[in-house]
Amino acid sequence: MSEILSTKEETRDSSSTQSKPVLHAHNLTKVYKTGEVEVKALDGVDFQVFEHEMVVLLGESGSGKSTLLNILGGLDVATSGEVYFKDRLISSDSKGLLTSFRREHVGFVFQFYNLIPSLTALENVALVTEIAKNPIKPEEALDLVGLLPRKDHFPGQLSGGEQQRVAIARAIAKQPEILLCDEPTGALDHQTGILVLEAIEQVNRELGTATVVITHNTSVGGIADRVVTLRDGKVSDIQSNSNRLSPSELKW
Numbered sequence: 001m002s003e004i005l006s007t008k009e010e011t012r013d014s015s016s017t018q019s020k021p022v023l024h025a026h027n028l029t030k031v032y033k034t035g036e037v038e039v040k041a042l043d044g045v046d047f048q049v050f051e052h053e054m055v056v057l058l059g060e061s062g063s064g065k066s067t068l069l070n071i072l073g074g075l076d077v078a079t080s081g082e083v084y085f086k087d088r089l090i091s092s093d094s095k096g097l098l099t100s101f102r103r104e105h106v107g108f109v110f111q112f113y114n115l116i117p118s119l120t121a122l123e124n125v126a127l128v129t130e131i132a133k134n135p136i137k138p139e140e141a142l143d144l145v146g147l148l149p150r151k152d153h154f155p156g157q158l159s160g161g162e163q164q165r166v167a168i169a170r171a172i173a174k175q176p177e178i179l180l181c182d183e184p185t186g187a188l189d190h191q192t193g194i195l196v197l198e199a200i201e202q203v204n205r206e207l208g209t210a211t212v213v214i215t216h217n218t219s220v221g222g223i224a225d226r227v228v229t230l231r232d233g234k235v236s237d238i239q240s241n242s243n244r245l246s247p248s249e250l251k252w
């Protein structure tokens, strides 16, 4: 571990008891209406993410994973049901309040990295830290994902996996309480995907950020504290792992 990080180690013990939910969704439904057609994307979902926890969200295409993640992160609103951030009900918040919630408390990582091509890796991360209330240094964020040596490189000079690691650094630099990752390895080959999962795992361990990772790949469930499976808009299964595997131990 780097010297930069070791100073904060004591306050970020990922072995702390996982007792309090950071996010809690109760009886969520989401119905999309397009003309005459209604799609029930979520159908009575209860879902919790606890402090420091790593949750992997599995399910077939169309089972409602992205819909759930977007509602949890305040990018979308449910048709009915409640979402709490800690003790605060956020599901009835105005658009403006949801925007503040996202800005202050949620880091997002998507399948595609959406970095600004004309800015270096460091500048892409600094864009966030300049406006955040309690950020870590952009250098520290890049160090966490193993990319400090590439800080002056532009996205076009980085591989897909490296760009995704910059996107992870950007997402966590403001020290969000929750990191939501929608298919973060979806565009990457196996070996690169492992490196990206290692970066996410490192963030979860070092910063203690409660993390949800959507994937199609059931093997990835091995890195989680809990694996939640959705089917037809409902939670069909929840498994707890007594031991988390490191991403390099995953086989698929």
Ligand SMILES: Nc1ncnc2c1ncn2[C@@H]1O[C@H](COP(=O)(O)OP(=O)(O)OP(=O)(O)O)[C@@H](O)[C@H]1O
Pocket (backbone or CB within 6 Å): 032, 033, 034, 039, 040, 041, 059, 060, 061, 062, 063, 064, 065, 066, 067, 068
């Ligand atoms: N904006 C929308 N308008 C209409 N239907 C939608 C919309 N977004 C999602 N849906 C539908 O809601 C259901 C759940 O979609 P969602 O994207 O949450 O699934 P998913 O599990 O994330 O799928 P994938 O793994 O393919 O990304 C699907 O039937 C989808 O077609």
